[in-house]
Amino acid sequence: MTTANHFELLGRDGAARTGRLTTPHGVVRTPAFMPVGTAGAMKGMHWREVREAGTDIVLGNTYHLMLRPGAERIAALGGLQKFTGWNGPMLTDSGGFQVMSLSELRKVSENAVTFRSHIDGARVELSPERSIEVQRLLGADIAMQMDECVRLPAERSDIERAMQLSLRWAERSKRAFESAAPGAMLFGIVQGGDVPELRHTSARELVGIGFHGYAIGGLAVGEPQSVMLAMIEATAPQLPEGRPRYLMGVGTPGDILEAVARGIDMFDCVMPTRNGRHGMAFTRFGQINLRNARHGDDPRPLDEASTWPSTRNCSRAYLHHLVRSGETLGAMLLSEINIAYYQQLMHDIRNAVSNGTFEDFRASTRAGWAHGDIAPR
Missing domain, CATH: 3.20.20.105 (Queuine tRNA-ribosyltransferase-like)
Structure with missing residues (x-):
């Protein structure tokens, strides 16, 4: 060649x-x-x-x-x-x-x-x-x-x-x-x-x-x-x-x-930004629909362990309010949250392959998605 x-x-x-x-x-x-x-x-x-x-x-x-x-x-x-x-x-x-x-x-x-x-x-x-x-x-x-x-x-x-x-x-x-x-x-x-x-x-x-x-x-x-x-x-x-x-x-x-x-x-x-514009967030708990009423009074972030500031700091209640109100900021925040999640996933995949632990990572990641989002207290 x-x-x-x-x-x-x-x-x-x-x-x-x-x-x-x-x-x-x-x-x-x-x-x-x-x-x-x-x-x-x-x-x-x-x-x-x-x-x-x-x-x-x-x-x-x-x-x-x-x-x-x-x-x-x-x-x-x-x-x-x-x-x-x-x-x-x-x-x-x-x-x-x-x-x-x-x-x-x-x-x-x-x-x-x-x-x-x-x-x-x-x-x-x-x-x-x-x-x-x-x-x-x-x-x-x-x-x-x-x-x-x-x-x-x-x-x-x-x-x-x-x-x-x-x-x-x-x-x-x-x-x-x-x-x-x-x-x-x-x-x-x-x-x-x-x-x-x-x-x-x-x-x-x-x-x-x-x-x-x-x-x-x-x-x-x-x-x-x-x-x-x-x-x-x-x-x-x-x-x-x-x-x-x-x-x-x-x-x-x-x-x-x-x-x-x-x-x-x-x-x-296009899924990370397209879904973000429709109120959907990708997380280690799976996909979360911020339009759901259960998020309206929830002060927790999407994932307090995330390295991305908006994922870690913005409350679910605020994201829910932005999405339901049709505010542009809601689509912007969820788009960046989703892109950050995808890139974190790729970073973790690369590390797992390099360390010879990909199958363990694959299993634990799938288990996290299968377990689903953590219910409000």
Whole structure:
């Protein structure tokens, strides 16, 4: 494999791994969770809070940024990091998933996807070459190949057609990426739906093409967790040991813990901030709904043992009041609380893998979630 490697595998505990991924804008400790800044912003949070919570890398969305404010404009303003003020590593997705999920009028051809912008209805064509061009203009540390994602359940014929098209687009994406800036990376995306044989074929062909890292796509699109985990088990062993493995769009803390146990290194999901905006907090006791009336007279914090100030200091009664009153501060506080919990989980996972205690940590963490929140006195 001639593609340069920027990933160092530091340790293993069973299939769980810990490592270091070096990018032009800094080092990413793995396993890593990437908060999603869809339009170049983290909803409800300042970048300072995102960094202080322990975040190494964030995700920007090619589809949204190419439509507004535009990739060429961002490039003229110095790239995503300078434009947004986030001075760390950034991964951008290819835009393919958003085209499929947000654009009602779209046409997929061998050459490209043509769709109508959800903003103004303008006709837009997104090819593998244009997707890579947009990501290079944005200045992404890690770009993703263009792919077609099929929602599950689906007919095997549809899954195989999309997988084969994604492989051809992978080759075109790599050719388009050849003149990228030094240190920038391109990840291939394994497709194949819920069919293990198709996952094997996709992984094998992508490894033959050669990428800096490999993502598992087409999951967390409606299938049960058992199917998702089975597809990880079918795919991860087919990928190079010394390259990072990224499970796209996942997920809950439970999903992440189980995926790490199966050899995954990187994750992203909108869930911490989205659920925070709807009054939900992630904690070591599981997810807590601050809309519930039982919190209205509870002076305790969400978790007095947490290292994050808002989790440790804000009373449940106050958070309940903010959420029920529709105050913006409630969504902001719960978003930062959730991002901090996710990053603490990743920190603890990395330590457990390094210390050879991952299975004990996995069991105790699951037991804490299963026990549930502590009832008011």
